[in-house]
Amino acid sequence: xxxxxxxxxxxxxxxxxxxxxxxxxxxxxxxxxxxxxxxxxxxxxxxxxxxxxxxxxxxxxxxxxxxxxxxxxxxxxxxxxxxxxxxxxxxxxxxxxxxxxxxxxxxxxxxxxxxxxxxxxxxxxxxxxxxxxxxxxxxxxxxxxxxxxxxxxxxxxxxxxxxxxxxxxxxxxxxxxxxxxxxxxxxxxxxxxxxxxxxxxxxxxxxxxxxxxxxxxxxxxxxxxxxxxxxxxxxxxxxxxxxxxxxxxxxx
Amino acid sequence: xxxxxxxxxxxxxxxxxxxxxxxxxxxxxxxxxxxxxxxxxxxxxxxxxxxxxxxxxxxxxxxxxxxxxxxxxxxxxxxxxxxxxxxxxxxxxxxxxxxxxxxxxxxxxxxxxxxxxxxxxxxxxxxxxxxxxxxxxxxxxxxxxxxxxxxxxxxxxxxxxxxxxxxxxxxxxxxxxxxxxxxxxxxxxxxxxxxxxxxxxxxxxxxxxxxxxxxxxxxxxxxxxxxxxxxxxxxxxxxxxxxxx
Numbered sequence: 001x002x003x004x005x006x007x008x009x010x011x012x013x014x015x016x017x018x019x020x021x022x023x024x025x026x027x028x029x030x031x032x033x034x035x036x037x038x039x040x041x042x043x044x045x046x047x048x049x050x051x052x053x054x055x056x057x058x059x060x061x062x063x064x065x066x067x068x069x070x071x072x073x074x075x076x077x078x079x080x081x082x083x084x085x086x087x088x089x090x091x092x093x094x095x096x097x098x099x100x101x102x103x104x105x106x107x108x109x110x111x112x113x114x115x116x117x118x119x120x121x122x123x124x125x126x127x128x129x130x131x132x133x134x135x136x137x138x139x140x141x142x143x144x145x146x147x148x149x150x151x152x153x154x155x156x157x158x159x160x161x162x163x164x165x166x167x168x169x170x171x172x173x174x175x176x177x178x179x180x181x182x183x184x185x186x187x188x189x190x191x192x193x194x195x196x197x198x199x200x201x202x203x204x205x206x207x208x209x210x211x212x213x214x215x216x217x218x219x220x221x222x223x224x225x226x227x228x229x230x231x232x233x234x235x236x237x238x239x240x241x242x243x244x245x246x247x248x249x250x251x252x
Numbered sequence: 253x254x255x256x257x258x259x260x261x262x263x264x265x266x267x268x269x270x271x272x273x274x275x276x277x278x279x280x281x282x283x284x285x286x287x288x289x290x291x292x293x294x295x296x297x298x299x300x301x302x303x304x305x306x307x308x309x310x311x312x313x314x315x316x317x318x319x320x321x322x323x324x325x326x327x328x329x330x331x332x333x334x335x336x337x338x339x340x341x342x343x344x345x346x347x348x349x350x351x352x353x354x355x356x357x358x359x360x361x362x363x364x365x366x367x368x369x370x371x372x373x374x375x376x377x378x379x380x381x382x383x384x385x386x387x388x389x390x391x392x393x394x395x396x397x398x399x400x401x402x403x404x405x406x407x408x409x410x411x412x413x414x415x416x417x418x419x420x421x422x423x424x425x426x427x428x429x430x431x432x433x434x435x436x437x438x439x440x441x442x443x444x445x446x447x448x449x450x451x452x453x454x455x456x457x458x459x460x461x462x463x464x465x466x467x468x469x470x471x472x473x474x475x476x477x478x479x480x481x482x483x484x485x486x487x488x489x490x491x492x493x494x495x496x497x
Contacts, residue, residue, distance in 0.1 A: 150309060151339035155353035155401065156329040165352060169343035248342035248383050 034217035039224065042217035051205075055222075056229060058200040062118060063190045063233075066125025067183055074133030074182075075175055081134065082141020083167065092138075099131040103189045107196055121193040121201070128189040129182035136178025140171035173241070173249035180237040187230050202226050254321065255282035256437045257405065261315035262305055264298075265462075275301050277462040278315070288431070288438040290448035293458030294495060299441045302463060303409045306439065307333045319405070329353065332398040336410040340382050340393050347378040349393055353401040368400040369393075371430065388419035395427070399434060408440045412447065424450050428475055445491050449484055450477055457494045467494050 018036050025035045034042070046052035081088045081095075103124045110120040144167065152166045194203025202222050209218035240246075264276040275298040283289045293299050304310040306317050308327040316323045319331065327333075332353075340349050350365035358364055369378050372392035382390055391411065398406060412420040424447060431438070442448055448455045452471055459466040469491060473484060 147335065147337055147339040148341060150327075150333075151341075152352075153309070154307070154327045154329065154331075154333055155355065156327070157352070157355060161352075161355075165344070166341065169341070172343075245343065248381055 032214060032216055034220055038217040039220045042215070042221040043225070046205075046218070046221065052225070055200060055202050055205045056225065058198075058204075059190050059194065059202045060229070062121040062194075062201065063125055063183070063186045065118075066122040066190075067129050067179075067186045069122070069126045070129030070133055070182060070186075071179060074130045074178075075137050078134040078137025078175075078178075079141060079163075079167070079171070082138040082171070088138065095131060095134055098127075099135070103128040104192055107193065110193075111196075116198060118198075121190055121198065124189055124193045125186045128185045132182045132185065133175075133178045136181065137171060137175050140174030140178075141167065143174075144170045169245070173246045176237070176240050176246060179240070180234065183233055183237055184230070187226075187233055191226055202229075256285040256287070256320065257283040257306070257439070258318040259306060259315070260318070262302070262312045262317070263314040264301055264305060264310070264312050274462040276305070276312075277464050279463065279465055281456055281465060281468075283437060283439060286435050286437055288440070288451060288453045290440040290442060290452035290455045291458060292442055292445055292448050292455055292491065293463060294460055295443055297458050297461050298463040299443075299458065300409055302458075303333070303407055303439070303441050307331055307407050309333075329355070329401050330403055331405040331407060332401065332403040333407045333409065334394055334398055334411045336413055338390055338394050338414070340390055340397065342382045345379050345381055346374060346385075346393050349382070350397050350400050353397060365400060368396040371399075371433075372396040372426070386419075387415055388423060391415065391423055392426070395430070399430065399436075403436065405437045405439070408438065408442075410442055411440070413442070413444065420447070425476070427451065432475070445488055446479055448491075449487055450479060455491065457491060467491075 022036050025033055043052070046055075077091075081091055106124055106127055107120075110123050114120040114123055148166055148170060149162075152162050157165075190201065191203040191206075194201035195207045196203075198204050202225060206219050206222040209215040209222065259279060259281050262276055262279045265272045265274040267273070279302065281289070291299060291302070301310065305312045308317070308324045308331070318324070324331075341352065344352065346369060347362065347365050350368055351361050354361045354364065366375075366378055369375060372395055374389060374392055374396070377385065377389070382393065385393065394411075412423050415423060428451065438451075440448065440451060449471060455469045455471060456465050457467040457469070458464070469487060471487065473481070478484065479488075
């Protein structure tokens with residue numbers, strides 16, 4: 001019951017928005033811009049043809065591959081940069097220079113290096129995800145309360161134990177926040193990347209629908225699906241924050 | 253019998269924007285094996301710096317700390333520090349916190365940890381996380397985690413001052429009970445004169461910054477102590493007079 005009450009306002013808001021949209025399209029007698037009903041029909045068409053799942057699957061695969069690669073490289077690198085001062089002073093300027101370059105700006109180079117297959121968008125996703133992961137992880141190490149490191153020192157534990165039982169658990173909540181931010185950016189970027197280079201995916205669906213006969217019902221359908229998938233991805237990441245391993249960070 | 257801890261001529265200053273700040277000037281004292289010494293001083297007089305030096309976390313500018321005849325050059329599991337903020341790891345359970353310090357070979361680390369958990373009266377909370385415990389219970393975990401590694405020396409830096417008055421009193425009584433079972437050499441840093449009289453065998457009074465030892469008092473009363481006895485009150489008055497009160 002409480003859950004329904006929590007979701008209800010946002011559902012009402014969405015319904016209101018759809019109603020305004022519908023009324024505007026009818027009022028302006030637009031021939032190109034679709035009504036909500038036409039968008040739903042377009043989605044139903046995609047489901048019937050079976051292409052919807054292919055597009056979603058292709059986009060998710062690229063995001064998954066690029067994102068996991070970014071975590072696999074960004075987390076260890078961030079831990080290293082956070083722990084070893086020399087690593088930080090050497091690599092941080094480079095990270096800070098590369099970070100603000102939009103992955104979109106890399107598209108020409110990505111095509112040059114990796115062609116128009118799956119590798120290009122995976123590379124772009126990787127670029128968009130790896131920097132927030134590195135920065136967030138290194139910052140997490142820097143902000144570990146000194147008293148914990150001092151206590152570990154006092155007990156004379158090995159370096160391995162210090163890392164596994166103090167440093168990593170202490171930084172884990174920050175790493176998860178970094179992963180959530182990265183995945184959000186990754187989803188944003190995959191759609192943009194697919195608009196330019198490929199033959200499948202939600203970005204391709206949108207651009208192809210417009211180019212092949214101004215199917216704006218499919219364009220808007222694609223946008224709605226991107227939004228909903230993004231919401232689902234974010235809620236999966238939020239679930240990670242509720243793991244017992246990081247529960248201490250959010251208690252009290 | 254030679255002294256357990258010999259502190260010789262410890263001096264420390266920090267550089268600040270306004271030039272060097274002299275925090276500790278030429279402190280000398282000794283602590284016997286099994287003795288409980290309290291160091292009392294006003295807030296901000298450099299007590300914590302002094303303890304960090306004695307424990308080996310900070311190097312003094314001059315002087316040395318000798319434990320069992322050897323000058324120390326860093327922290328050691330034989331000398332565990334319990335600090336005011338507490339450093340129980342929030343991501344480990346109570347039991348995991350106690351097992352954290354058990355590095356060497358132990359036949360059954362879990363059983364050993366659980367024995368100390370019940371010794372501080374937390375039986376049943378072994379699998380609990382620190383955020384599920386009260387401030388007083390957290391102090392017990394910290395104490396148990398220190399004791400389970402069987403340290404020769406316990407250094408305490410205002411260990412009870414974050415607790416409310418009643419819990420702090422309970423913890424003092426608890427600490428005395430544990431020390432009567434398991435003898436340790438203890439150095440307690442505090443600003444609470446009552447706490448020092450309640451717990452210590454000897455009290456050193458520090459001056460305001462730069463800290464130096466201004467006076468020393470024996471506390472000859474048997475345990476359990478009554479802080480309201482005329483002798484205890486007289487001692488408290490004498491100590492407070494050292495602070496100009």
